[in-house]
Amino acid sequence: MAFFQRIFARRPPAEPQAADVIARRLGVPAPDQTRAVELYAFDTCPYCRRVYSAISRLDLNIPVRNVHQDPAASAKLREVTGGTQVPCLLIDGVPLLESLDIIDWLESYKVEGAAA
Numbered sequence: 001m002a003f004f005q006r007i008f009a010r011r012p013p014a015e016p017q018a019a020d021v022i023a024r025r026l027g028v029p030a031p032d033q034t035r036a037v038e039l040y041a042f043d044t045c046p047y048c049r050r051v052y053s054a055i056s057r058l059d060l061n062i063p064v065r066n067v068h069q070d071p072a073a074s075a076k077l078r079e080v081t082g083g084t085q086v087p088c089l090l091i092d093g094v095p096l097l098e099s100l101d102i103i104d105w106l107e108s109y110k111v112e113g114a115a116a
Contacts, residue, residue, distance in 0.1 A: 022108050028096045031109035039102075040077045040088040042068040047099040048087045054103040058110045062089075 023030035039055075039062050041048035055062050065073035067086060077088055081095045089096045089105065096102055 022104055026096055026101050026105060028094045028105065029092050031091075031105055035091050035109070036093070037109075038063045038065060038090050040065050040067055040073060040090065041086045042066050045086055050099045051087045051089075051102050051106075054106055058106055060106060060110060062106075 020030050020032070023032075029035055039048075039051065041051065041064055043049075043066065052064075065076075067074040067077055067084065074084065077086070078084060080090065080093070081088060081097070085097050087097075087099055087102055089102045091105070096105060
């Protein structure tokens with residue numbers, strides 16, 4: 001139980017970062033305009049559940065491709081990232097891994113991007 005509490009615990013509030021700072025830090029396109037995004041994940045992954053929760057909280061409409069149910073999605077994930085790590089958010093074809101980084105990007109996209 002403590003494991004899941006640590007995973008889903010909220011991080012302490014951080015200093016807000018500008019969209020371009022987040023993009024440079026993560027090496028992905030800035031969340032300052034409309035972007036083609038899709039999430040590669042699977043339902044039983046706790047880190048994917050964390051990202052699902054953020055997407056719901058932010059009221060974003062992000063297409064989700066389940067890599068366990070869709071062989072084409074799994075092949076695309078492997079082609080783009082060289083592996084099978086999920087969650088993976090593809091932003092204009094550029095992969096972003098790590099659930100907390102994905103959430104940071106999505107929060108900035110909601111505030112500063114076209115999703116606002």
